[in-house]
Amino acid sequence: MTRATSRRPGGRTARNTAAVLEATLAELGGSGYADLTVERVAARSGVHKATIYRRWGGVDELLAAALEQADHDSWTPPDTGSLESDLRALGEEVAAGFSSDDEEGSVATATIAAAFQSPAAAEALRAFMEERLRRCAEVVERAERRGEVPEGTDAAEVVRAAVAPVYFRLFISREEGAGQAAARAARVAAEAAKAGEFRGSPPGR
Amino acid sequence: MTRATSRRPGGRTARNTAAVLEATLAELGGSGYADLTVERVAARSGVHKATIYRRWGGVDELLAAALEQADHDSWTPPDTGSLESDLRALGEEVAAGFSSDDEEGSVATATIAAAFQSPAAAEALRAFMEERLRRCAEVVERAERRGEVPEGTDAAEVVRAAVAPVYFRLFISREEGAGQAAARAARVAAEAAKAGEFRGSPPGR
DNA sequence: TCCCTAATGCGACGGAAGTTGCACTATGAC
DNA sequence: GTCATAGTGCAACTTCCGTCGCATTAGGGA
Numbered sequence: 001m002t003r004a005t006s007r008r009p010g011g012r013t014a015r016n017t018a019a020v021l022e023a024t025l026a027e028l029g030g031s032g033y034a035d036l037t038v039e040r041v042a043a044r045s046g047v048h049k050a051t052i053y054r055r056w057g058g059v060d061e062l063l064a065a066a067l068e069q070a071d072h073d074s075w076t077p078p079d080t081g082s083l084e085s086d087l088r089a090l091g092e093e094v095a096a097g098f099s100s101d102d103e104e105g106s107v108a109t110a111t112i113a114a115a116f117q118s119p120a121a122a123e124a125l126r127a128f129m130e131e132r133l134r135r136c137a138e139v140v141e142r143a144e145r146r147g148e149v150p151e152g153t154d155a156a157e158v159v160r161a162a163v164a165p166v167y168f169r170l171f172i173s174r175e176e177g178a179g180q181a182a183a184r185a186a187r188v189a190a191e192a193a194k195a196g197e198f199r200g201s202p203p204g205r
Numbered sequence: 206m207t208r209a210t211s212r213r214p215g216g217r218t219a220r221n222t223a224a225v226l227e228a229t230l231a232e233l234g235g236s237g238y239a240d241l242t243v244e245r246v247a248a249r250s251g252v253h254k255a256t257i258y259r260r261w262g263g264v265d266e267l268l269a270a271a272l273e274q275a276d277h278d279s280w281t282p283p284d285t286g287s288l289e290s291d292l293r294a295l296g297e298e299v300a301a302g303f304s305s306d307d308e309e310g311s312v313a314t315a316t317i318a319a320a321f322q323s324p325a326a327a328e329a330l331r332a333f334m335e336e337r338l339r340r341c342a343e344v345v346e347r348a349e350r351r352g353e354v355p356e357g358t359d360a361a362e363v364v365r366a367a368v369a370p371v372y373f374r375l376f377i378s379r380e381e382g383a384g385q386a387a388a389r390a391a392r393v394a395a396e397a398a399k400a401g402e403f404r405g406s407p408p409g410r
Numbered sequence: 411t412c413c414c415t416a417a418t419g420c421g422a423c424g425g426a427a428g429t430t431g432c433a434c435t436a437t438g439a440c
Numbered sequence: 441g442t443c444a445t446a447g448t449g450c451a452a453c454t455t456c457c458g459t460c461g462c463a464t465t466a467g468g469g470a
Contacts, residue, residue, distance in 0.1 A: 034322040048419050113321035117239045126379035167377045168369035174331035188397040
């Protein structure tokens with residue numbers, strides 16, 4: 001959508017967009033968010049910095065665009081046979097993804113950081129997480145079809161309960177053991193879901 | 206501890222420390238983390254910027270020192286009579302504290318943001334949250350004494366389960382309704398604790 | 411193929427962030 | 441009281457970030 005309003009979406013513009021976003025991801029993976037700068041992205045991509053400032057506006061918007069791109073991937077939640085183990089796999093995936101230094105984890109971590117400083121990044125993160133939660137609903141819906149959980153279970157809320165403790169340890173309390181936390185959170189969330197604690201939409205909806 | 210290694214902890218040095226940290230908090234409350242800069246703190250506090258750079262090193266370390274100071278406050282967890290309502294009050298306090306623009310919430314939010322960029326800030330945040338979790342254990346211990354939850358319940362883990370979804374909505378998924386989420390998370394955590402799901406230390410300890 | 415102009419490249423500029431050397435002040439030991 | 445020096449103030453300096461005006465290039469309609 002970045003170029004939806006453009007009058008010349010083809011050729012060089014498209015090439016520049018690709019080069020810049022790719023360079024952004026590479027810089028993130030290499031140096032992290034703290035050292036992410038427009039000048040470095042410009043140098044790596046071969047696109048002039050003035051162009052980047054004009055088209056995106058700054059580092060945070062650049063990051064938002066990169067995340068938006070990542071949003072269009074083909075990720076699907078795990079399917080292991082039971083709600084609890086699906087949730088556990090999900091949580092462990094989160095813990096592993098953010099802990100590792102691979103590109104995907106770096107982008108996500110950087111965006112969480114950037115969201116504190118830029119409305120554009122915050123919005124990009126919100127949209128990304130919304131989409132992820134939407135896809136994760138599948139996990140709960142399968143459980144519902146299996147009869148594991150009652151009908152009308154708020155799928156997103158179950159997933160939130162399962163993964164929130166992992167994120168909490170990673171970025172809020174900054175503790176070790178996010179991976180182990182996934183198992184317990186998954187169990188608690190699954191049990192609560194079976195007991196019908198997550199039935200119906202939350203009050204504020 | 207900032208001045209523990211100093212050879213001249215008294216007089217002007219102490220006054221400067223107080224003035225700088227107070228100015229840091231004031232700047233945070235007024236303009237937020239994104240606009241927090243050493244120069245502005247220097248101007249507000251009346252301490253020269255070179256001094257601040259020499260003593261702390263940068264904005265993030267400044268913030269870490271301010272949080273460390275806040276760590277020594279007299280905060281205690283709510284005591285409402287039951288585990289679930291205590292946890293709910295706790296979660297709502299978190300949601301309200303971070304949403305509001307008061308000074309305390311600003312410092313905590315800013316530190317979470319700074320923790321992504323500076324090891325010093327990350328460590329300060331970790332220590333702060335550790336202390337908060339330690340104080341919150343009281344809530345679960347009271348419930349244990351009342352017989353609400355089985356003996357040997359991992360208090361910190363119960364609290365994490367109760368507040369993590371609130372933090373998740375605030376800073377990760379960036380959704381609305383963090384306050385409402387507190388109620389459901391508190392209920393789920395309390396029920397799980399009663400069922401003994403949080404008995405014993407987690408595996409990775 | 412031609413041509414208008416959107417998009418980019420380029421270099422210079424203003425300003426803010428952070429550093430450094432030097433002089434001075436005030437602390438705390440004696 | 442005196443004195444060595446830790447700590448601070450000051451100002452100049454170096455980078456780096458972001459912006460701007462203008463020249464140049466290339467997309468895409470004719």
